[in-house]
Amino acid sequence: MSQAELDKRAGLVAGYTSxxxxxxxxxxxxxxxxxxxxxxxxxxxxxxxxxxSSGREQ
Structure with a gap:
């Protein structure tokens, strides 16, 4: 999916994904x-x- 298509599908301003x-x-x-x-x-x-996991018990 192109950035322009993603912007459109998400309802974001054109160029936002970029x-x-x-x-x-x-x-x-x-x-x-x-x-x-x-x-x-x-x-x-x-x-x-x-x-x-940090490797230590909590």
Whole structure:
């Protein structure tokens, strides 16, 4: 899927995905509470938080 198609499916401003992918640049953008959910939905994916074993008992 192209960046333009992803922007369209997620209802984001044209060019937003490109800016997220170039976050290190001066014009980069980050994902937040308003942009992450529609982007994930447009991609058909979810994020799961799982504990990482640190090797020590809690």
């Amino acid at each position: 800016k997220v992918e170039a976050w290190h640049g001066s014009r980069g953008r980050a994902l937040g509470l308003l942009t992450l959910p529609p982007l994930l939905e447009a991609l058909g994916v979810a994020i799961a938080v799982v504990p990482v």
